[in-house]
Amino acid sequence: MRLLLWRxxxxxxxxAGRFQGHADPPLDQTGQAQAAAxxxxxxxxxxxxxxxxxxxRCRATAAALDLPVRxxxxxxxxxxxxxxxxxxxxxxSRFPDEDRAWRAGQDVRRGGGETYQEVAxxxxxxxxxxxxxxxPTRPDALIVFVLHGGTARSLIGxxxxxPPELWWHFGPLANCRWSLLRLAEGxxxxxxxxxxxxxxxxxxxxxxxxxxxxxxxxxxxxxxxxEPVHLPR
Numbered sequence: 001m002r003l004l005l006w007r008x009x010x011x012x013x014x015x016a017g018r019f020q021g022h023a024d025p026p027l028d029q030t031g032q033a034q035a036a037a038x039x040x041x042x043x044x045x046x047x048x049x050x051x052x053x054x055x056x057r058c059r060a061t062a063a064a065l066d067l068p069v070r071x072x073x074x075x076x077x078x079x080x081x082x083x084x085x086x087x088x089x090x091x092x093s094r095f096p097d098e099d100r101a102w103r104a105g106q107d108v109r110r111g112g113g114e115t116y117q118e119v120a121x122x123x124x125x126x127x128x129x130x131x132x133x134x135x136p137t138r139p140d141a142l143i144v145f146v147l148h149g150g151t152a153r154s155l156i157g158x159x160x161x162x163p164p165e166l167w168w169h170f171g172p173l174a175n176c177r178w179s180l181l182r183l184a185e186g187x188x189x190x191x192x193x194x195x196x197x198x199x200x201x202x203x204x205x206x207x208x209x210x211x212x213x214x215x216x217x218x219x220x221x222x223x224x225x226x227e228p229v230h231l232p233r
Contacts, residue, residue: 002142003127003159003181003188005152006042007173008053008061009034014175017087020148021056021113027060032216034176038063038196042144042178042210047143048136051075051126052146061176062146069146074122081111084213107164116167121160127159149173156181159188 009031013020027035043065047190052062083091083098092099093109101108107115123145129131136143145155149172156179157167173179173194180192 001136001183002140002191003180003183004042004045004047004144004178005173006038006061006144006146006178007149007152007175008146010175011057013085018086019080019083019086019091021077021084021111022055022109023084024055025057030072030214031057031175032060035061035064037214038176039066040153041197043124044062045142047144048138048141049130050144050146051130053077053148053151055148058146058148065144069094072126074126075145075147077152078116078119078150078154081109081113083111083113105165105168115158115164115223116150116154116157117164120164121152123147123151123155124158127155156190159192161187174231 009027011020011025012028013023013025013032014031015028039061041194047067049070050062050065050067050198051070051072052058054071054073055076058075059069059071083095095111098108098110102110107117109115129142135141143179145152147155152173153170156170157164159181170179171194174196177194177196178192179190180195181188182191
């Protein structure tokens with residue numbers, strides 16, 4: 001089987017640099033255009049099943065596929081509790097101990113929310129249930145999960161059998177990019193990470209006379225509301 005993890009398009013909070021977690025901000029104009037641009041590529045892969053986080057930024061992204069979609073809360077982003085809605089500077093000011101621990105590579109429960117390991121367990125349970133249903137029905141068939149950056153990273157580490165302290169090595173998915181895992185003898189392998197179209201044109205910014213890239217170039221720095229932590233040197 002193949003499992004494609006597709007991150008949602010850009011939201012108003014992504015643009016403002018705010019942690020999202022279980023909060024439910026919508027896609028912004030750029031996010032809607034990203035989903036519309038990338039969806040035909042994924043639809044052409046003929047997915048057998050599409051499952052989306054129940055948060056609207058993922059449901060709106062998944063809707064661009066124009067395919068039947070299951071919604072499941074187990075694909076939600078990591079619950080960030082009191083961090084949700086804060087900028088990085090605000091979170092560091094209000095939760096200094098948690099911020100230091102998180103940036104030092106510890107899987108801490110920020111703002112009373114979840115750990116990444118707990119996210120991996122709930123998303124992994126969903127994957128196990130789907131496989132127990134007999135899906136996919138063909139060895140190379142594709143299942144698509146429309147989800148969030150932190151959830152994608154956690155699920156990748158989980159299905160690859162890596163310990164949580166190594167998961168931060170997977171860089172964050174940019175908005176509307178994907179990771180692809182293939183099930184081979186011995187388990188899953190990561191075939192693609194932070195993949196997507198190289199060029200999809202420009203999006204006009206209303207009233208500004210300017211334009212911005214619809215999708216970041218592959219290999220460019222990416223931001224995420226769950227940016228990977230950095231181990232101490």
